[in-house]
Amino acid sequence: MRIVVVGATGHIGTHLVPRLVGAGHEVVALSRGTREPYQPHPAWESVERVVADRDAEDAAGTFAGRVADLRPDAVVDLVCFTEGSARHLVEGLRGTGAHLLHCGSIWSHGPSAVLPLREDDAKHPVGEYGTGKAAVEALLLAETRGGGLECTVVHPGHISGAGWPVIGPLGNLDPAVWTALATGAEVLVPGLGAETLHHVHADDVAALFAAALGQRRAAAGEAFHAVAERAVTVRGFAAEAAGWFGREPRLRHVSWEEFRAATAPEHADASWEHLWRSQVASPAKAREVLGHEPRWTTAAAAREAVAWLAGAGQVDLGGRQLAGAQGVSRAQSC
Numbered sequence: 050m051r052i053v054v055v056g057a058t059g060h061i062g063t064h065l066v067p068r069l070v071g072a073g074h075e076v077v078a079l080s081r082g083t084r085e086p087y088q089p090h091p092a093w094e095s096v097e098r099v100v101a102d103r104d105a106e107d108a109a110g111t112f113a114g115r116v117a118d119l120r121p122d123a124v125v126d127l128v129c130f131t132e133g134s135a136r137h138l139v140e141g142l143r144g145t146g147a148h149l150l151h152c153g154s155i156w157s158h159g160p161s162a163v164l165p166l167r168e169d170d171a172k173h174p175v176g177e178y179g180t181g182k183a184a185v186e187a188l189l190l191a192e193t194r195g196g197g198l199e200c201t202v203v204h205p206g207h208i209s210g211a212g213w214p215v216i217g218p219l220g221n222l223d224p225a226v227w228t229a230l231a232t233g234a235e236v237l238v239p240g241l242g243a244e245t246l247h248h249v250h251a252d253d254v255a256a257l258f259a260a261a262l263g264q265r266r267a268a269a270g271e272a273f274h275a276v277a278e279r280a281v282t283v284r285g286f287a288a289e290a291a292g293w294f295g296r297e298p299r300l301r302h303v304s305w306e307e308f309r310a311a312t313a314p315e316h317a318d319a320s321w322e323h324l325w326r327s328q329v330a331s332p333a334k335a336r337e338v339l340g341h342e343p344r345w346t347t348a349a350a351a352r353e354a355v356a357w358l359a360g361a362g363q364v365d366l367g368g369r370q371l372a373g374a375q376g377v378s379r380a381q382s383c
């Protein structure tokens with residue numbers, strides 16, 4: 050197949066493009082060309098690179114035509130955030146026979162009520178991002194149901210891997226939390242620590258996209274969560290991370306007001322956005338329909354990220370070493 054990946058050099062694309070090349074596909078990688086993949090891979094040498102700014106070309110009304118002119122059998126759209134942008138691409142691809150795979154988010158679900166969340170649950174998203182993702186999903190699935198373009202939606206959890214900061218046990222990117230857990234310092238936890246976080250390794254997201262590409266008939270008109278087998282609670286995640294250093298976490302449970310007073314606003318806001326939602330997304334449909342099994346647990350994916358961050362000097366582990374984890378069986382760990 051000839052596959053166009055839109056937004057090809059980020060978290061997902063870094064893993065997806067080599068997977069697709071390795072499976073024998075002809076890959077066109079589209080991005081603005083401001084960055085390279087997180088890890089080099091020889092597969093990139095055989096990839097056609099297209100430099101384009103999707104936002105600018107959406108605004109000019111030329112993006113969908115550019116993608117259609119690439120004559121794709123499939124398009125993996127990793128950077129679509131609004132219904133208007135999705136509609137434009139659908140209209141450009143309709144009638145070409147292409148399969149459109151869109152990257153959504155578990156935030157297309159709102160604050161959780163019944164867990165685990167299922168793909169066909171009624172969605173009550175909050176905020177521009179989640180609302181936009183839910184609107185795109187509704188548009189794409191209706192398009193397929195109506196006999197138009199065949200579309201598939203993949204909803205990742207918090208994407209983790211080597212090369213970028215990972216959402217930590219408090220639901221934020223504060224590197225000081227990893228330092229505290231590594232060194233035995235106290236960590237202020239807003240509330241009980243019973244709230245949930247659900248990660249996914251970027252390579253597991255890539256594997257799910259690859260599975261959907263390879264099973265178009267089963268995937269068309271469907272949405273799938275891309276998440277680790279199980280989610281974690283704040284306290285469970287903190288205990289797991291402290292355990293990497295042979296420690297118990299020293300957690301002090303405080304009110305949200307106390308937490309906000311002691312925490313930089315961007316970290317406190319990120320914690321609120323994640324913990325308020327407290328999502329746990331079921332991975333069952335991807336397994337049942339596509340045979341997709343996530344290889345990484347939340348803790349293993351986070352550990353790989355923290356090991357990389359420490360090696361890159363972006364997280365201070367107080368002089369302690371941390372080896373990255375390989376993907377581990379879903380039966381192990383959290």
Ligand SMILES: NC(=O)c1ccc[n+]([C@@H]2O[C@H](COP(=O)([O-])OP(=O)(O)OC[C@H]3O[C@@H](n4cnc5c(N)ncnc54)[C@H](OP(=O)(O)O)[C@@H]3O)[C@@H](O)[C@H]2O)c1
Pocket residue numbers: 055056057058059060061062079080081082083084101102103104105127128129152153154155204205206207208209
């Ligand atoms: N991060 C998470 O935890 C998370 C969780 C759930 C869902 N998601 C979804 O994952 C998707 C993002 O995938 P990712 O995390 O792999 O992306 P990413 O790491 O943010 O990388 C974005 C990719 O898109 C390119 N890009 C950005 N803006 C562009 C533009 N205007 N035109 C063309 N290319 C552009 C970037 O390269 P250039 O900068 O060179 O253009 C890069 O290749 C989004 O749909 C997001 O909603 C993310």
